[in-house]
Amino acid sequence: MRHLMSPLDFSVEELDRLLNLASDIKSNPAKYAHACEGKKLATLFYEPSTRTRLSFEAAMLNLGGSVLGFSSADSSSAAKGESVSDTIRVISCYADICAMRHPKEGAPLVASMHSSIPVINAGDGGHQHPTQTLTDLLTIRAEKGRLGNFTIGLCGDLKFGRTVHSLIKALIRYPDIRFVLISPEELRLPDYIREDVLRKNNQSFREEVRLEDALPELDLLYMTRVQRERFFNEEDYVRMKDFYILDKAKLTLADPDMLILHPLPRVNEIATEVDDDPRAVYFKQAQYGVYVRMALILTLLEVEVC
């Protein structure tokens, strides 16, 4: 039995198979419509999420399975003080697979240590968000036509932005990728990613504060939201939240083929006037997220569709 805690849990070859499966699901959805009949997905969401939870639920429903779960800690036994390890032991009796989001970092790992069903990390604090990474990889591969040989700008909250951390860890395994890390000083990439992941792997990267200085050279721009829930101090959040706003004027500096990704939800960091730009693929990204989660559920449940 396998779990998914980090995008690195899959080898590059396994990721290729997963992304191929997701692409096939996109092309032939009817073929997979009954693949998980009789199977149940438990969505254990201890903190609010619209997109990830509904994406998981849509994925399971598309596969003919059913879903159960909770969408906040208040509506679970966690409010009564139940531990993660006890909760997962019980959920293992009710469902065939589970997706867990938790504000505490490492909570899904603890769940996987006590679970008899596959556990998918659907986001743990500011730590990892592997299924967003799978979504990002599928989006890049499908829209850019390749995984490798590009310059990607990661912009915004690089300190607490778990999607950025996970994406960097996944991308360093592909050839010839150059990273431009765009953030204010206070939200720079944590040293465990900069030192242990980028420097340790001799990965090409540089850090910028101004988005305008990086835009002209980018093949991909990955925007992120400054997350209010990661700040202990509201004043710090207010000071940081509108540091970057991508608008049409700034986009004139960018390559006509540059793609704009965003894990969503977006607040102010991308002006709505950008949504109609053909380079904006962040809503398509949400659709790719369903396909890749369908592929992940099939893979972890070891369901083969002929």
Place this chain on the structure above:
Amino acid sequence: MLNVGRLNEGVVLDHIEAGKSMAIYKYLKLDKMDCCVAIIKNAHSNKMGKKDIIKVECPIDQLDLNVLGFIDHRITVNIIQDGEIVAKKELKLPKKLVNIISCKNPRCITSIEQGLDQVFFLADEEKEIYRCQYCEEKYRSSSRKKK
């Protein structure tokens, strides 16, 4: 100098920084072992001025001495059998630490989950950096000193 009798089988931990012996007693969980332990504090040392020494009379395989590498690898570990020093154990940083140090990250699951072991893995041997198994928060041992 205070004399403590010779061991028949066990270990002598010598060159412990003065005042650190009780911490090591705790790290090695000697308080939970039913064996003879002698702690000598502030013994004279030509090299260190003052030092602590711990003598433990027990089968060597009952002690997890790897943790000493994390605490201070200047400590000399003498293995005693039949009353004689038969080996000196070289101390290295252990690959894994269980319930030796605690994660300081308030966002880590270890801050709320009861009964969860505090597990750290050696992430960078050269820089002596450990990371929490759950949240990857860094822990750098400030007590370790180079020989």
